[in-house]
Amino acid sequence: MKGHYKSDKDIINALKKGGKETNKALAHLFENKIIFNRVQNYVLYNGGGVQDATDVYIESLIILEKNIRKNKFKQDSTLMTYLTGIAKYCWSQMKKSKGIPIAGNESMALELEIIDTPEHLFITNELKAKLNQALELLGEKCKTLLKMWSQNYSSEEISKHLEMPTPGAVRKQKFYCKERLAEIIKSDLKVFGVYLNE
């Protein structure tokens, strides 16, 4: 999986940087025909269509980016193998949500693949909507700060982007914003209570 990047390590570094670098690396992976065809063949062979394959590939790249950013990818395998594993897992989740039965041999293969596969992002649409509402209540500045913080932007970059007085103020502001978000969620325990301890 080379192309514009000399090695998997270069791609991983780009994905960890956030912003334009992440988008460039994601676009590079998205345009990788070898791995896309591998994923597409798997999806088509296991009861999906061409559009399903594209959706699976997009979701897999999103999970890959998150796991790399959070250091969950231990680099025991190549990026291609890891991404293919995620894609297989993604398709099994999508099949479940679509009510398509998973064949016995397919789930067995998945169990083997999944050993090193990642925590995933599949949450219900209902929870997504509620979390989105909570973020809206937080305000634009806090939301942007938390997103940038999670994406490993430096304090200098964040302070410059948000026109904050000093980089040192970023960490304090981040703490405050997370506290506030936790408060918003706590204030609506009727809604979120069911999702706690999941």
Next chain:
Amino acid sequence: MNDIKDKIQDLVSGKLSGSEEMEVQASINENVELQEYYQLLLLSEKAIEEEIASEHRSFLKSKSETTQKNQTKGNTIIYWIGIAASVIILVLSISTANLSFTDGDLADQYTYNTISIRSADSEEDIIFNQAQKAYRDGDYEKVWAKLNDIVLSGSLLEKDKEWLTAVTYLKTEGSESDSFKNSVSKITSDPQHPYHEDALKLMSELQSFWRLFVVKK
């Protein structure tokens, strides 16, 4: 309290080392208030991650749409180029067939290209040249009259006469006429005939694929 909360935030964001993780996890396990805070932060983290995922999803979907558009555009261009090329080939083929493949056109083509003017050494040669000229002038009655005046047999001139007779029948009565068929078969069945090859070629052109389609006599 804020210190440990800050560390729990880092734990949830995946920004702690292995040993730090264990330390913070132990603190959480000992304190109910921190356990609740930790759970709330997990949900907060999901909210932030979903927001990031949503941005990546939009970016990748727009990439996918662009790729699909380009593919469709490329396919459409190739499709229309194919159609245009087919139409051009069809028009050229039909127009070529129409221009040169009628019975009369073929007769003219074979008369002008295969029979040469004779050297006028004898009266028959002169008559034959007059017959050829009459053909060029479109005076076919005169052609027949002049050809009837040639009485030599077994000579090359007689072979010229047979060939001119065949192509004149083609010109005046068409390829389906018995007169043409009889006169030309006499030449095609004789491998020694000087116009044998020309006659075979003429018959092949008369029976060509395009003539079956767009024959004009």
